[in-house]
Amino acid sequence: MLGAVLLHLSLAAQVDFRSAVAPILEQQCLQCHAAGAHVDLSSHQRLLDQKYVTPGNPSKSPLYTSLEKGSMPPGGKLPAAQIAAIRDWIAQGAAWPSGAVLTAPKSQAPPAQDAEMQNVREIRERILAHQQQKPQPSKITIPNTTVSYDMVPIAAGDFQMGSSAKPGSNPSAQPQHEVRLDAFSMQAHEVTWDEYRFFMFANQAGETGHKDAAVDAVSRPTRPYVEMSFGMGINGYPAISMTQHAANKYAEWLSAKTGEFYRLPTEAEWEYACRAGMSEDRPSDIGDYAWYAANSNGKYALVGKKKPNAWGLYDMLGNVMEWTLDAYAPYKAGPQTNPWVPATEPYPQVARGGSWNDPADAVSCAVRVGSDPSWKQQDPQLPKSIWYLTDAQWLGFRLVRPAKVPTAEEMYKYWNNGVEHDEH
């Protein structure tokens, strides 16, 4: 039920909620802030209860002030007219017609009864139950296999995100801005083929003998047409050439298998972990830490063979570039907390860290690379695969395990970028 109708009437030209306000909220806010989300802007009651709106007082309404500052929405500041409409509506008492229900745009909103959403809820139940049982371990063996990976705990904190080089020298990584992050753990190494192949081939993951409905329900890559290591090696080598969608589904699959919540790192989390307290964009002795064009001999290397960074993470720089959860968007000035730019288009999403194929200046904690359709060029079929980037033979990923378990709706968004099919 929606809250009571407020009777603040204004003598000024009334802003019509249905035609002027509801569309802004639905199209600009509810993609992330729908019913069930941590910040829920879908009902009058929630707006008032959580004090996002103080009727009659726009400057004491975070809904308005965040729009005015441009800290929301993450894709960029709204047009002035839209912000003004929200301001006037609040000033006039933030009337909300009885019975008005706001819903996120259809293409973005996972229907609650959707089978996939249901499975996310089941996985989340599993994660919550697992969390109560024991402290989160630092070495995890993928169930029913002998393959394990290490997690490195990373404390909450803040750092300067973006390039420290002189302004204008690396514009996509500037302006530098302060970012505050919650605690998480991160995989010490890039995900290897040893791990990833269990996701690609259920029969190799021992899943035929250990049936698990929640694991089975996660969609998995199609059989690759070509040999996906391109002759660079399998055992102990980083998995490559997967789409961001594939990496997201791997995270969901691994979460279902282990009962721990995994996802790709946000760009901010990745950079925080890569810097590990370092203010320079790269260590001066880059060859000690990274495989890149000058020392890679034209291919990726076994993970973990170079020095780890200050927090014990290997190959953050070089070897393979790593997927993040973010869509590519210009940085905004000003402090941010747990920033994330969800995708609205198939391209570009952000990869970080440079690779074996890159010159030294591209192997940096600050350099951002946006994905591109040419990364799938070698796929002769249409529709093109949503799983493989046959031409991105220098691209892999690693996962994070946030300390706080998110809501099922948030999990769904982390694991479903919604843009896996190329638009044209």
Place this chain on the structure above:
Amino acid sequence: MKIDKVVSDRRNFIKGTAGAALIAGFPAIISSQSVTNAIKVGLVGCGGRGTGAASQALHADDYAELTAVADIDQAQIDKSLKTLKAYSQLQSRVRAESSNQFLGLDAYKKVIDSGVDVVILTTPPGFRPTHLAACIDANKHVFCEKPIATDALGVRWVLETSEKAKQKNLSLVAGFCWRYSNMIEDTFQQLHGGALGRLVAYYATYYTNPVKPMPPASERPAGMSDTEWQIRNWYNFVWLCGDSLVEQAVHSVDKVAWAMNDEPPVSCVGVGGRVIPAEGGNIYDHFEINYLYPNGVRAFIANRQIEGCYNENSDYVLGTDSTLTIGRGPVPRIEGKTNWTWSGQKYDMYQREHDLLFAAIRKNQPMNDGKRMATSTLLALMGRMAAYTGQQITWDQAMNSQEKIFPETVDWHGSLPVAPRAEPGITKFV
């Protein structure tokens, strides 16, 4: 689904056109004058590859239009057109309305008769010689996928057809895509320029997972004919796909042919077989062929389509001075006396096939891949013959093989017994 009983034109070819004088002096049927604006494209075979090729065709020329399509399955046609229409810049040029969507085994004829200028042939390869001959007879330019036949008879027919295409100034481009990769082109230029010294041996691998494994017989719907069941699972039948060496590893075979300047080998021997049950299909899941070229030069091709094994798709070309490696890492490299690594901007080789084809049509400067696409296909078939029979096979034997893998009559509703899988030492060379 309509009933299509196709008595293949192939039979006519077998009966006596081979060696018949070609019609000479044909005028350019589609000249740059008659294609002032739109180039009408027909698509025969609306699978993933066909849809990809159609997209490349429409991307290649702003005035190319897809006006007719053929498949055995309406759902496949619908999916293909929907996928193409999702490209905003193609949408208005995807014009194959329902009256120009043809179903069944003779649907290719209807596409040809619909007034198209170019036909894309992307059905299972067994049909290719028949379709190609019909296209050239009707004066159509063609893009056809590899391989171009599943037996030597088909290859000979295609050779004759491609000669006709030349006579008629028609373009014929084949989907042996590496020939259209600027990266591999540069690499072979090095090879032919002597960067390796004298060529000693070429070793190529094509180890992958199964491409389209056969479903269990229990999944066959009641009442579905042999023909339909086999065509729907075409990858598992020699008459349709040619076997894994011919359908997939033919890309490696084609690079071998290229390295050898498309000159034929003397002979070959080979091994092959199937270790994973075929569920009613009759193809092998592994081959290894050893070709002997003049002057003792060797070429080795190994392919496997078995899940859970070591996979690799590489070429190792050994010369007296240096070694060329392709497919161990993203770019080719030469090491030894010559040290060279390819660098540059990779073109989309699939797009380039069509860019060149449509430019050739516009300029009335026909391209003709006929001979080399036939040679590369026969080179793979020759390897298959050696593995199937367990015998040494010479190039001349292969070229004159009388083996009839493709049925003379393909009846959509008919019964079609599956030939037993070949057994080396028992299966005879024909």
